[in-house]
Amino acid sequence: MLKILASRLRQGHRTNRFPVEAPALPDRFRGRPVLRPEECPTGCDACARACPTRAITLEEGLAVDLGRCLFCTECTDVCPRDTALVFSGEYRLATRTSADLVVRSGSSYALAEALEARALALFGRSLKLRVVSAGGCNGCEVDVNVLGTVGWDLGRFGIQVVASPRHADAVVICGPITRNMEAGLRKTLDATPDPKLVIAVGACALSGGPYLDQEEQLCGAPGMGLPVDLFIPGCPPHPLTILDGLLRLLDKVGDGGRG
Ligand code: SF4
Ligand code: SF4
Secondary structure, X not given: OHHHHHHHHHHOOOOOOOOOOOXXXXXXXXXXXXXXXXHOOOXXXXXXXXXXXXXXXXXXXXXXXXXXXXXXXXXXXXOOOOOOEEEOOOOOOOEOOOHHHEEEOOOOXXXXXXXXXXXXXXXXXXXXXXXXXXXXXXXXXXXXXXXXXXXXXXXXXXXXXXXXXXXXXXXXXXXXXXXXXXXXXXXXXXXXXXXXXXXXXXXXXXXXXXXXXXXXXXXHHHXXXXXOOEEEOOOOOXXXXXXXXXXXXOOOOOOOOEO
């Protein structure tokens, strides 16, 4: 026992201070893109052609759909200008609607707003998550699981991952939802008591991600027609992006809804 206490004292406190203070992200972190279409050469569509998931559109001005984006930088690699499309260090990406996932120059990005008052009263102090791995590469699940480690300590916010959908308040979907996982996911959703939340994590769950054109999958939660309460982009999303989205939903970050 004394050895355990001594070891505990030696290790000290390791949980980061988010949301009071965001942990430092690596220099190579790719967050929300910044667009400067005025710097694009006339008629250039190199970025849109290079994008493997058709996340970039030019018809109504340069726009990037973070619901599809893999943050792979194929687009910036082919851009003839260094500053027309740049990935910033902005980790706050989660939204409440799929329309809000589209980044355009000159308009602000509508970050996820908190749940409505009744849902907030139900889930604000205790939110149990059932994670369903619906056919992706497992990257998103790993970054959800990271939140349970001592460095993030998800439990301090009253949020916990549970094993049974019957104990859950929210179903977290990772992966594009393969046809083989459709029935399993439906059963999980049916077994989760109402009112329940649906949280889609990662490009796969938001749109099919890199599996977009494969007919063995359903293009994520929207493709399956599920009502999604929180969209968290990324491939995979950084744990900070996931936690920021969850805390926004529960009204536990205080910087408003737009960023
Ligand atoms: S970073 Fe996103 S927008 Fe750019 S090419 Fe990759 S998927 Fe497309
Ligand atoms: S979004 Fe990317 S990291 Fe997540 S499951 Fe799909 S391929 Fe893997």
